[in-house]
Amino acid sequence: MHTVAKERMSSVEMITGILSLALLFLVPTITAHVHEASSDLNAVLPNPIREVTDMDGEGVIDDLRRGLLNAEAHFAHFVKKFNKEYSGAEEHARRFSIFKKNLHKALRHQKLDRDAIHGINKFSDLTEEEFHEQYLGLTTPPRSLSQRTQPAPILPTDDLPPDFDWRELGAVTPVKNQGACGSCWTFSTTGAMEGANFMKTGKLISLSEQQLVDCDHECDSSEPDVCDSGCNGGLMTTAYQYALKAGGLQREEDYPYTGIDGSCKFDNTKVAAMVANFSTVSIDEDQIAANLVKNGPLAVGINAAFMQTYVGGVSCPYVCNKQNLDHGVLLVGYGAAGYAPGRLKNKPFWIIKNSWGPDWGEDGYYKLCRGHNVCGINTMVSTVAAANIQTDDH
Numbered sequence: 001m002h003t004v005a006k007e008r009m010s011s012v013e014m015i016t017g018i019l020s021l022a023l024l025f026l027v028p029t030i031t032a033h034v035h036e037a038s039s040d041l042n043a044v045l046p047n048p049i050r051e052v053t054d055m056d057g058e059g060v061i062d063d064l065r066r067g068l069l070n071a072e073a074h075f076a077h078f079v080k081k082f083n084k085e086y087s088g089a090e091e092h093a094r095r096f097s098i099f100k101k102n103l104h105k106a107l108r109h110q111k112l113d114r115d116a117i118h119g120i121n122k123f124s125d126l127t128e129e130e131f132h133e134q135y136l137g138l139t140t141p142p143r144s145l146s147q148r149t150q151p152a153p154i155l156p157t158d159d160l161p162p163d164f165d166w167r168e169l170g171a172v173t174p175v176k177n178q179g180a181c182g183s184c185w186t187f188s189t190t191g192a193m194e195g196a197n198f199m200k201t202g203k204l205i206s207l208s209e210q211q212l213v214d215c216d217h218e219c220d221s222s223e224p225d226v227c228d229s230g231c232n233g234g235l236m237t238t239a240y241q242y243a244l245k246a247g248g249l250q251r252e253e254d255y256p257y258t259g260i261d262g263s264c265k266f267d268n269t270k271v272a273a274m275v276a277n278f279s280t281v282s283i284d285e286d287q288i289a290a291n292l293v294k295n296g297p298l299a300v301g302i303n304a305a306f307m308q309t310y311v312g313g314v315s316c317p318y319v320c321n322k323q324n325l326d327h328g329v330l331l332v333g334y335g336a337a338g339y340a341p342g343r344l345k346n347k348p349f350w351i352i353k354n355s356w357g358p359d360w361g362e363d364g365y366y367k368l369c370r371g372h373n374v375c376g377i378n379t380m381v382s383t384v385a386a387a388n389i390q391t392d393d394h
């Protein structure tokens, strides 16, 4: 059944892709105004978000092609903008060569992902391996995951609002930054618990990722080799399991983030949020939306393949492996109609909180199209409920 659904999905995606390509060729006049700006150095996107609504896929592709012809100047601009410092001329040359490869990659991504904007961002001088090792960190989920964790009850989906955003309702802390540490899974976990705690208490408290990095070595019960291991990766469901056993999570300010593996300094008298229970959400995207609305922000695993070059817009790549989940993030909302210049119709999207700082993507957020299981967004979704903290008044 699973496979059938997937095959149907991919042919739908393919048809949509072909249609949108055809549409792009039909509307060249609409894109004309974009080209004028292209001679400007800033136009090739070292400026992460140039007016997203003024852009379209074809315009960005032209920009990137021009950028490649003038890569040296763009690299100089990039180095300055992101305060990059390299140890000597050799390293500088090596990074420039990687930068050029990443410009080619952004161009490839742009062709496959017309509704988003790909280009230069702060990761443009990293190889794919470096990016993977330093900025992701979701361990490959064991097959048994969904069987081991209890499934969330099926919810009604008739009355879901067309747009929904937990940020507007005060359930989401500001975007954080994992730095060069494969600890994405801890940020996904704290984000979900911050939301759950907000649902329970009405208070938004930023929670400690470092506690999870240092103290959570929980292993999957059915695959004892799959364990949470700080900057080397982990899983959100095992992190809830840890928090349940340990008694909860401390505040961010009481156990601040360092981004390096350290010894555990957990103080159980300073617990700020506790787990009551957690469950995995169905792969149906309407169920995911219903759980999001009812329970708060959800921890999700995704394939981050298109994120290294992402600058803005709704990412909806024609090809993005649904199995290869390598990044843990937080689903905080959805929209009915994101700006999608390549299509005549606007696209529904998910709003995803990332942990690469507010200077990545759209103020730290990623928009991914909704309803096509793109990049495995529906594959590893979990929800957590918070328990009341016992106060020691008595």
Ligand SMILES: *[C@@H]1O[C@H](CO)[C@@H](O)[C@H](O)[C@H]1NC(C)=O
Pocket: 276, 277, 278, 279, 385, 386, 387
């Ligand atoms: C999880 O805990 C919450 C809060 O205590 C409770 O309302 C809910 O019924 C529990 N859910 C499950 C699936 O056990």
